[in-house]
Amino acid sequence: MNCIIIDDEEMARTIVEQLARNNPDVDILGSFSNAIEAIKYLNENEVELIFLDIHMPTFTGFDLIKTLKNPPKIILTTSDRNFAIEAFEYECIVDYYVKPFMQERFDKGIQKALSFSKNKNVENAKATLNDVNVLYINIDRRLIKIDIPTIKIVEAKGDYILLKTDNRNYTVHSTLKKIEDKLPKDTFLKVHRSYVINTNKIIDIEDNSVLIEKDVIPVSRSNRPELMRRLNLL
Amino acid sequence: MDVVPNLDYICQLSQGDKSFIHEILQVIKKELPLEIWTYNLHLAEEDFVMAAEDVHKLKHKISILGMEKGYHLAVDHEENLIKGNVSLKLDFDEILELMLCFIEKT
Numbered sequence: 001m002n003c004i005i006i007d008d009e010e011m012a013r014t015i016v017e018q019l020a021r022n023n024p025d026v027d028i029l030g031s032f033s034n035a036i037e038a039i040k041y042l043n044e045n046e047v048e049l050i051f052l053d054i055h056m057p058t059f060t061g062f063d064l065i066k067t068l069k070n071p072p073k074i075i076l077t078t079s080d081r082n083f084a085i086e087a088f089e090y091e092c093i094v095d096y097y098v099k100p101f102m103q104e105r106f107d108k109g110i111q112k113a114l115s116f117s118k119n120k121n122v123e124n125a126k127a128t129l130n131d132v133n134v135l136y137i138n139i140d141r142r143l144i145k146i147d148i149p150t151i152k153i154v155e156a157k158g159d160y161i162l163l164k165t166d167n168r169n170y171t172v173h174s175t176l177k178k179i180e181d182k183l184p185k186d187t188f189l190k191v192h193r194s195y196v197i198n199t200n201k202i203i204d205i206e207d208n209s210v211l212i213e214k215d216v217i218p219v220s221r222s223n224r225p226e227l228m229r230r231l232n233l234l
Numbered sequence: 235m236d237v238v239p240n241l242d243y244i245c246q247l248s249q250g251d252k253s254f255i256h257e258i259l260q261v262i263k264k265e266l267p268l269e270i271w272t273y274n275l276h277l278a279e280e281d282f283v284m285a286a287e288d289v290h291k292l293k294h295k296i297s298i299l300g301m302e303k304g305y306h307l308a309v310d311h312e313e314n315l316i317k318g319n320v321s322l323k324l325d326f327d328e329i330l331e332l333m334l335c336f337i338e339k340t
Contacts, residue, residue, distance in 0.1 A: 009291060011261045011298065018247060018254050055290055079294050100243055100297045 001113065002046060005031040006038045006064065007053035007077065012099065016051050016077065019106040026110060035059040039067060047072050049113050051097075054078045054087075065090055073116055075109050077101075135182055137163065137172045144170070151188075152212050154179050154196040164215070191219045191227055199230055239299040239336035258298075263337050266295060270330050277320070286315035289326070296329060299336065304329040 003026055005016045013031045020026040029047065032038040035056060041047075052074050054061035061078075065071055071092040076083070079099045087093050094116045095109035135151075136143045150166040156176040163170040163179070172179075180188065180196050190196045191210065195217050203211045210217050210227070219227060241255070248254045273288035289312040296304045307329065311322040 009265065009294065011258065011265055012294065014258055014261050015247060015298075018251070018258075022249060055287075057287065079290060079297070099294050102246065103249070 001025055001048045001110070002027050002029050003049040003051060004029050004038060004041065004047050005051045006035060006056075006061070007031075007051070008033050008056045009053070012053060012077065015100070016106075019101075019103055022103055023107055023110055025114060035061075035064040035067075038064065042068065042072075049073045049075065049094075051075050051077055054083050055080065062086065062090075065092065073113050075113065135179075137170055137174075139170060139172060146170070148183060149187075149198075149200075151183070152198050152201045153215060153217060154183075154188075156194040189223070189227060189230065191217060191223045193220065194218075199227070205231070237301065237303050239301055239333055241340070242300050243298055259337070259340055262295060262298070266292075266333060266337060269295070270334070273330075277323070282315045282318050282320070286312045289315060292330070295333065299333055301329065301332075304332075 003020065005013050005028065007013045007016070010033070013033070017028055017031065020028045026049075029045065030041055032041065036059065038050075042050075049072055052061040052064065054076055055078060061076060062083075065074065071090075074090070074093045075095045075097060076087050076093060077097045077099060081098055083096075087096050094113045097105060097109060133148050135146045135148055137146055138144075146163070146165060151163060152166065153162075153164040154176060155162040155164070157171070159173060160171050161174050161176055161179055163172055176190070176194070176196060180190055183196065187198055187200055188196055189199050197210065197212060197217055201212045203213065205211070205219075205227075208219050208221070208224070210219055244255055244258055247258075269288060269292055273285055273292065276282075276285035276288055289308055293305060293308040293312065296308050307322060307325055311326045314320070314322055
């Protein structure tokens with residue numbers, strides 16, 4: 001993990017550097033005696049973790065956190081236990097070392113920071129997955145969230161499309177091509193020049209049509225082979 | 235931790251790395267007199283809040299040099315100074331003197 005140290009006391013910085021030397025997961029990129037120098041560095045470099053002293057003259061550790069738009073993970077270092085409650089109001093703070101601390105306590109904090117990264121990655125992956133499963137449509141200047149798996153049929157109607165979902169229907173100013181590009185290719189298929197369907201919603205198929213709930217959707221001759229290919233035929 | 239300064243914590247921290255012991259002692263030799271000088275200046279100016287800040291910083295060095303009683307006294311002195319109370323000044327001065335002598339000899 002790429003780290004920096006921010007502490008106005010040189011002795012404190014020297015101690016963290018020593019503890020970091022004995023931990024293979026830590027790579028110290030720099031040490032700073034004041035927050036201003038550190039902010040300049042943070043603006044230009046990728047830092048994953050900051051060892052941050054709270055008690056610094058003019059610009060405290062908390063002041064620094066507030067100035068950072070997207071702060072990296074932070075481990076606070078302080079001689080004062082009284083800041084603990086305030087510390088955990090900040091999502092980026094992963095641990096809190098009370099000076100003086102030893103190697104074992106230091107290593108424990110690094111493990112927390114590492115597991116915090118893994119949890120964040122899982123959360124980000126889940127968020128990305130959720131984003132993939134939704135579509136926002138613009139109706140009367142409002143963006144309405146649609147869960148993609150609930151879409152049954154998309155029908156072209158001139159300059160508009162009719163979007164039929166499990167819950168309700170929406171008329172949107174758009175083209176079939178545009179929405180087709182936004183939908184997952186494995187479940188949505190254009191079966192006719194005016195229709196895109198969710199193949200998971202098909203109830204039955206005849207020669208040149210499919211039934212989705214009560215809607216009979218035409219299937220053009222050119223699109224039929226692809227539709228048949230997708231079906232799990234006995 | 236104890237009443238008199240010692241290198242127990244620093245030695246533990248070093249894990250046998252003598253260059254680190256030398257480095258940290260050099261840093262303390264450099265920083266400690268300056269911090270004491272600043273603390274005395276703030277006291278002379280009767281800027282007790284700043285003097286409390288100085289004690290806060292000195293407190294860390296007291297703990298690094300293993301002085302448990304001195305550390306607790308420093309905590310009380312810091313709190314007192316914030317209220318403008320200097321009643322522990324002389325006791326605290328003794329701790330500082332002990333530290334300076336110890337660092338000189340080491």
